[in-house]
Amino acid sequence: MSAQRLDKWIANTCGLSRKEVKDFVRAGRVCVNGETVHNAGMQIDPDSDVLCLDGKTYTAQQHIYIMLHKPLGVVSASRDRTQKTVLDLVPAPLFRKGLFPAGRLDKDTSGFVLLTDDGDFAHRILSPKNHIQKTYLALISEPLPEAALETLAAGITLRDGTKLLPAEVRVCTQDRRTVQIKICEGKYHQIRRMLAAVGCPVQTLTRTHMGALALDPALQPGECRLLTETEKEKITQRSN
Numbered sequence: 001m002s003a004q005r006l007d008k009w010i011a012n013t014c015g016l017s018r019k020e021v022k023d024f025v026r027a028g029r030v031c032v033n034g035e036t037v038h039n040a041g042m043q044i045d046p047d048s049d050v051l052c053l054d055g056k057t058y059t060a061q062q063h064i065y066i067m068l069h070k071p072l073g074v075v076s077a078s079r080d081r082t083q084k085t086v087l088d089l090v091p092a093p094l095f096r097k098g099l100f101p102a103g104r105l106d107k108d109t110s111g112f113v114l115l116t117d118d119g120d121f122a123h124r125i126l127s128p129k130n131h132i133q134k135t136y137l138a139l140i141s142e143p144l145p146e147a148a149l150e151t152l153a154a155g156i157t158l159r160d161g162t163k164l165l166p167a168e169v170r171v172c173t174q175d176r177r178t179v180q181i182k183i184c185e186g187k188y189h190q191i192r193r194m195l196a197a198v199g200c201p202v203q204t205l206t207r208t209h210m211g212a213l214a215l216d217p218a219l220q221p222g223e224c225r226l227l228t229e230t231e232k233e234k235i236t237q238r239s240n
């Protein structure tokens with residue numbers, strides 16, 4: 001679908017007159033991609049923009065893809081009886097039934113979480129077979145020994161017998177206590193267990209990229225926004 005006037009698209013989609021839509025816009029009852037709009041004649045792309053009238057979402061997009069900056073202390077689940085979840089951080093205009101986190105971060109890990117209602121896409125980016133790297137930055141309590149780089153790059157076997165695929169590891173600071181690790185799988189506490197296994201327990205951990213897409217630095221912890229189509233595709237590409 002090509003770009004269209006906002007008032008025309010809402011009028012057709014919601015069965016309203018253009019005059020009614022203009023009145024709604026003037027009253028601040030219409031949002032595009034989570035932002036209240038003031039120009040009923042603005043151009044929108046129904047294939048990628050999410051419109052919201054009085055809190056109800058309208059979009060031609062079949063699925064929704066949201067980048068969230070997960071703060072510490074929030075669980076990566078769709079529902080939890082007692083604790084705040086990543087879905088609790090999604091504002092009403094972007095919320096959809098069926099939304100879930102594509103890949104989990106521990107409660108005490110911060111960073112990039114993708115929320116979507118597209119199960120096929122989630123499977124595609126999470127399956128280790130597709131070699132889509134997730135990039136983490138870890139602060140560790142001991143300098144990473146040179147030998148650990150090779151051990152982790154070869155793919156280690158954890159004490160409980162779990163065999164891990166090769167990881168790409170880079171030391172980022174002179175004191176060797178900040179390391180970047182790229183992995184294609186998502187086993188339970190994987191990065192923490194990998195680094196503990198080489199004698200370097202993790203102090204803080206954050207996910208910075210999924211595939212070639214970096215967490216938007218403009219997003220504060222707890223904030224989220226829709227992905228553009230180009231950004232969504234970048235998740236499926238190799239990181240540098």
Ligand code: URA
Nearest residue numbers: 106109189190191192
């Ligand atoms: N590895 C971990 O140990 N924790 C996370 O949250 C993600 C990867």
